[in-house]
Amino acid sequence: MRIVIKVGTSTLAHPTGRLNIQRIELLCKVMSDLKNAGHQIILVSSGAIAMGFGKLNLPERPKDVPTKQASAAVGQCELMYTYDKLFTEYNHTVAQLLITRPDITGGGQRRENFHVTLERLLELGALPIINENDTISTEEISIGDNDTLSAMVAASIRADLLILLSDIDGLYDSDPHENPNARLIPVVERLDDHIRALAGGSGSSLGTGGMVTKLQAAQIATEAGCEMVIANGHHPAALYDIAAGQPVGTRFLAGRKDL
Ligand SMILES: Nc1ncnc2c1ncn2[C@@H]1O[C@H](COP(=O)(O)OP(=O)(O)O)[C@@H](O)[C@H]1O
Numbered sequence: 001m002r003i004v005i006k007v008g009t010s011t012l013a014h015p016t017g018r019l020n021i022q023r024i025e026l027l028c029k030v031m032s033d034l035k036n037a038g039h040q041i042i043l044v045s046s047g048a049i050a051m052g053f054g055k056l057n058l059p060e061r062p063k064d065v066p067t068k069q070a071s072a073a074v075g076q077c078e079l080m081y082t083y084d085k086l087f088t089e090y091n092h093t094v095a096q097l098l099i100t101r102p103d104i105t106g107g108g109q110r111r112e113n114f115h116v117t118l119e120r121l122l123e124l125g126a127l128p129i130i131n132e133n134d135t136i137s138t139e140e141i142s143i144g145d146n147d148t149l150s151a152m153v154a155a156s157i158r159a160d161l162l163i164l165l166s167d168i169d170g171l172y173d174s175d176p177h178e179n180p181n182a183r184l185i186p187v188v189e190r191l192d193d194h195i196r197a198l199a200g201g202s203g204s205s206l207g208t209g210g211m212v213t214k215l216q217a218a219q220i221a222t223e224a225g226c227e228m229v230i231a232n233g234h235h236p237a238a239l240y241d242i243a244a245g246q247p248v249g250t251r252f253l254a255g256r257k258d259l
């Protein structure tokens with residue numbers, strides 16, 4: 001299977017913005033193993049801004065654009081250094097792709113270049129790691145959140161499965177951080193207004209978009225014929241069960257794959 005795995009900041013970083021070493025080590029081990037089992041893995045990783053402000057010893061996630069972009073420049077290095085080191089331990093070669101909106105939605109050469117390069121990396125057996133190019137992104141050309149970005153990638157390369165790893169088990173009938181009696185929804189067969197109304201914003205100071213952007217991602221992915229699962233990134237070994245089609249988190253069933 002061709003699987004796009006998106007890892008949110010809340011999965012990769014401690015609330016301090018510093019790397020959660022135990023988590024990332026386990027994630028890389030499981031993803032390496034899934035690759036060894038024959039799956040094609042494309043990783044969409046957030047965390048550049050959080051890693052950057054942590055490393056720059058700033059007290060909290062920056063709000064102004066220049067400091068965010070500077071943090072992303074620092075943090076992206078830290079992220080890729082860590083991924084390279086960990087995946088190399090399991091004999092996998094990583095490749096970094098930093099993109100903005102025109103690289104994936106625009107017509108013409110940029111989109112073609114992104115697509116052809118990504119396909120070639122997969123043919124060569126590399127493990128592509130994608131993030132938004134936050135350091136040069138402006139409002140006009142940015143996608144803004146990696147839930148949407150990962151769905152656009154999954155749709156464009158006709159992935160079989162998109163997995164969003166978050167700080168929560170899946171989609172609940174209301175935000176569990178506000179309602180302790182909220183119940184998990186295991187399967188969404190059709191994304192309608194009733195489901196969309198359940199989604200709230202981000203519950204942490206690190207995440208971007210909350211469930212709203214995850215449901216937007218589900219719309220893009222399932223319309224393109226790609227199933228999507230939201231699961232808790234605190235348990236990386238769950239990736240095995242998700243890839244095997246076992247019930248974990250919330251699974252959004254796909255529409256018909258375009259011919
Ligand atoms: N209906 C809902 N079900 C589950 N989580 C929800 C819901 N509405 C809002 N949320 C919030 O979405 C958060 C996950 O998104 P986010 O903070 O952006 O993290 P990530 O780093 O994974 O992108 C949850 O921690 C939760 O507070």
Ligand SMILES: N[C@@H](CCC(=O)OP(=O)(O)O)C(=O)O
Pocket residue numbers: 007008009010045046047048049050072131132134144145146147206207208209210
């Ligand atoms: N591109 C940004 C992350 C944007 C984003 O969507 O973050 P998240 O909600 O943690 O997946 C970064 O690397 O910091």
